[in-house]
């Protein structure tokens with residue numbers, strides 16, 4: 001094929017095939033990006049397992065690349081050779097939320113790269129005109145390489161979801177879930193000034209990965225061995241935690257976490273729950289009498305990417321320490337195996353096409 005490109009194609013759930021497919025040509029307003037790096041994420045795992053449907057054969061939404069070609073009429077400020085990260089979310093552009101650049105809350109429902117448009121597990125990706133017009137290509141500074149650039153997407157989601165939690169000077173934050181998202185959320189809480197950050201998980205293997213990476217957490221608590229409620233009561237003198245960030249998709253944890261909170265505390269329901277299993281009874285009087293605050297989280301927009309960029313370039317978050325594994329695109333299957341194996345020691349796995 002003259003203008004071919006290698007891509008990891010999802011033809012049927014659970015079965016990725018590497019194929020040489022036609023390289024797209026950018027039409028009016030579109031941009032062709034050469035993918036330099038695209039990271040695997042927990043959502044990809046659900047897509048690959050057939051648990052989450054997508055409408056395109058190429059997934060991957062944590063993308064950094066170089067502009068290879070521009071269609072006609074692309075907005076000024078973008079040129080061939082520029083290195084960019086990609087905002088995943090595309091809004092309608094004219095509802096009240098989009099007009100204030102909160103496309104993640106688009107009232108018509110946003111679409112996303114890697115779900116509704118082909119994603120980054122490919123040598124090239126076509127960025128749709130609506131995304132280009134919306135400012136979804138975010139230039140990378142020289143000091144940020146492509147693999148670090150892939151962290152902007154997941155980090156920006158944490159920055160968005162935790163935006164309204166006052167971490168500065170906060171005493172004690174608990175994060176439930178020791179995957180990449182829980183880790184990033186813990187690092188954001190720490191970077192924003194939380195004094196003590198404790199990570200809770202039921203898998204010792206995942207906690208051991210965090211310990212091995214020497215991440216700046218104060219406690220790694222194995223919930224399968226230690227009762228978290230008793231541990232928290234002991235460690236906080238009975239006060240409770242100032243904030244709990246639920247970063248695991250298990251609905252019963254929401255009701256379980258609520259009593260762990262101190263008066264005036266914050267609960268972030270960061271993890272989405274399975275759509276057909278998301279109803280959970282909780283004690284409303286805990287929220288009422290303790291004056292607790294609840295926070296949702298749904299993807300991110302450009303301002304969150306820009307704050308993520310600042311956190312990574314200033315060194316307030318050491319992103320490089322989170323990237324444990326790199327694979328070429330032709331070893332995509334091996335990368336997925338590594339990411340899915342809890343005993344592999346992998347945290348963030350990046351594909352470098």
Ligand SMILES: [Zn+2]
Pocket residue numbers: 041042043061062153154
């Ligand atoms: Zn992701």
Ligand SMILES: [Zn+2]
Pocket residue numbers: 091092093094095096097098103105106107108109
């Ligand atoms: Zn909209």
